[in-house]
Amino acid sequence: MIVITPSAGIPYFPPDIIKSATGIFRTKRAINIFERKIENFFGAKYFIATNSGTTAFYIILLFLKSISPSDKKEVILPAYTAPSLILPIKRAGLEPKLADIHPETFNMDIQKVLESITKKTLSVLVVHMFGIPVDFKHVQESIKKKDVYVIEDAASSMGSKIYGKYTGTIAEIGFFSLNRGKNTSNLTGGLIYLRNKENLKRVKKLAGDLPSISSLQKINTFAKICGLSLAVRPFFYTVLNPLISKYKYTTLHKDFDAYQYNSVQSALGEEVLKRYKIIFKLRKRNGDMLYKGLKNNSNLVLPTLPHNAEVVFNQFPIVVKNKKNKEIIFRKLLEVGIETTFLYEKPLHHFYPELSPDRKKEPFPYSLFLAERLLLLPTHPQISTQKIRTIIEIVNEYA
Numbered sequence: 001m002i003v004i005t006p007s008a009g010i011p012y013f014p015p016d017i018i019k020s021a022t023g024i025f026r027t028k029r030a031i032n033i034f035e036r037k038i039e040n041f042f043g044a045k046y047f048i049a050t051n052s053g054t055t056a057f058y059i060i061l062l063f064l065k066s067i068s069p070s071d072k073k074e075v076i077l078p079a080y081t082a083p084s085l086i087l088p089i090k091r092a093g094l095e096p097k098l099a100d101i102h103p104e105t106f107n108m109d110i111q112k113v114l115e116s117i118t119k120k121t122l123s124v125l126v127v128h129m130f131g132i133p134v135d136f137k138h139v140q141e142s143i144k145k146k147d148v149y150v151i152e153d154a155a156s157s158m159g160s161k162i163y164g165k166y167t168g169t170i171a172e173i174g175f176f177s178l179n180r181g182k183n184t185s186n187l188t189g190g191l192i193y194l195r196n197k198e199n200l201k202r203v204k205k206l207a208g209d210l211p212s213i214s215s216l217q218k219i220n221t222f223a224k225i226c227g228l229s230l231a232v233r234p235f236f237y238t239v240l241n242p243l244i245s246k247y248k249y250t251t252l253h254k255d256f257d258a259y260q261y262n263s264v265q266s267a268l269g270e271e272v273l274k275r276y277k278i279i280f281k282l283r284k285r286n287g288d289m290l291y292k293g294l295k296n297n298s299n300l301v302l303p304t305l306p307h308n309a310e311v312v313f314n315q316f317p318i319v320v321k322n323k324k325n326k327e328i329i330f331r332k333l334l335e336v337g338i339e340t341t342f343l344y345e346k347p348l349h350h351f352y353p354e355l356s357p358d359r360k361k362e363p364f365p366y367s368l369f370l371a372e373r374l375l376l377l378p379t380h381p382q383i384s385t386q387k388i389r390t391i392i393e394i395v396n397e398y399a
C-alpha cells in the first residue's frame with residue numbers, strides 16, 4: 001500500500017483535542033479569549049471570530065453597505081479566486097465585478113482594478129491568493145480617495161507579510177479563514193479584522209445577530225475535529241480515503257451557513273495558536289525550497305513574488321505550460337504518495353457566466369490560462385524535506 005500524504009491540512013495533537021473538548025462546556029464568552037490571543041499574535045486590533053471566512057466577508061459587506069450610499073453596489077474581485085466569494089456578495093444584495101489577474105504574479109492586476117472602479121464601486125477585494133501577498137500599498141490612497149473601501153482577503157495568506165505587516169491587517173478591513181485547507185485551521189472558522197474602534201460596535205452587532213449553534217451541534221463539531229485529526233494523518237488518510245472523499249468539495253456551493261463562532265473551535269484555536277509561528281515557518285521553508293528547485297524549468301511559470309514579502313505558502317502554485325503534462329505530474333506524484341490539486345479548474349466567470357462582460361470574446365484571458373494549467377504543490381507541515389526533493393525531481397522530469 002502506498003501511503004498518501006494529503007495535499008493540505010495541519011495535524012492536531014492530543015492537547016488540541018483535550019482543549020477543544022473543554023469548549024463543549026464553555027459559554028460564548030470563551031470565544032473572546034481566542035480573539036484577544038489572535039490580536040496579541042498579530043499585534044493588531046480588532047478581531048471578531050465567525051464560523052467561516054465566507055461569513056466574515058458577508059458581515060463586512062453588510063457593514064459597508066449600511067454606511068454607504070445605496071447606489072454603491074459593486075464589489076471588484078479577481079476573476080481567478082475562490083468561487084464561493086460570489087455568494088456573500090449576492091446575499092448582501094451587492095454586485096460582483098471581475099478584474100483579470102496578472103500573468104506574472106498570479107494575483108489580481110491592481111492596474112486593471114483601478115481602471116474598473118466606477119461611481120458605483122463600493123469595495124475592492126484584494127485577495128492574497130496561495131499565500132502570496134498582493135503589493136497594493138502604492139494604490140491604497142488613490143482607491144480611498146475614490147470613496148472605495150479596500151477589503152483584504154487573507155483567507156489563504158495567514159502569516160504572510162509584506163513591508164513587514166501581516167496580510168489581512170494592512171488595509172482597515174480584512175478577513176481570514178480557518179478552514180481545514182488553510183495555513184492554520186480550527187476545522188472551520190473565520191476572522192474579521194477591523195482597525196477602527198468606531199466601527200467595532202456595529203460590526204460586532206451584525207456578527208452577534210447571527211444564530212449560534214446548540215450544545216448538540218457543539219458535540220458534533222467536536223466529533224468532526226476528532227475525525228479531522230485522524231484524516232490529515234497520511235496513514236489514516238490513505239485507509240479512510242473512500243470516506244474522506246465524500247467530505248471534499250466537488251461541486252459549486254449554492255449557499256453558505258452563517259453562524260456565530262463556537263467555544264469548541266475557539267478553544268481548539270487557543271491551543272493551535274501556540275504553534276502558529278512554527279507552522280508558518282515550515283510552510284515558508286517548503287515553499288522557498290520548491291521555488292529554488294523549480295525556478296530554472298522553462299516549461300513552468302512560477303509566480304513573481306513581491307519585494308519585501310515573506311510568503312507563507314498555502315500551497316505552492318505552478319503553471320505547467322503544456323496542459324497535458326499537468327495531469328501527468330499529478331499522477332506521477334500520486335504514485336509516490338504525494339497528493340497535489342488543481343484547485344479551481346475554471347475562472348469565476350466560467351462558473352457564473354453572467355459575470356462575463358462579453359460573452360463572445362474571452363474577457364479575462366490570464367485567469368483562464370492560469371485555471372487550466374495550475375497545479376498546486378503541498379507546503380504544509382507534514383511535508384518533509386525529502387518529499388520536497390522528490391516533488392522537485394518529478395516536476396522537473398515531467399513538466
Ligand SMILES: Cc1ncc(COP(=O)(O)O)c(C=O)c1O
Pocket residue numbers: 051052053054055081082084085127129153155156176177178179189190
Ligand atoms: C481566497 C479565499 N477567500 C475566501 C474563502 C472562504 O473561506 P471559508 O472556506 O472559511 O468560508 C476561501 C476558501 O476557500 C478562499 O480560498
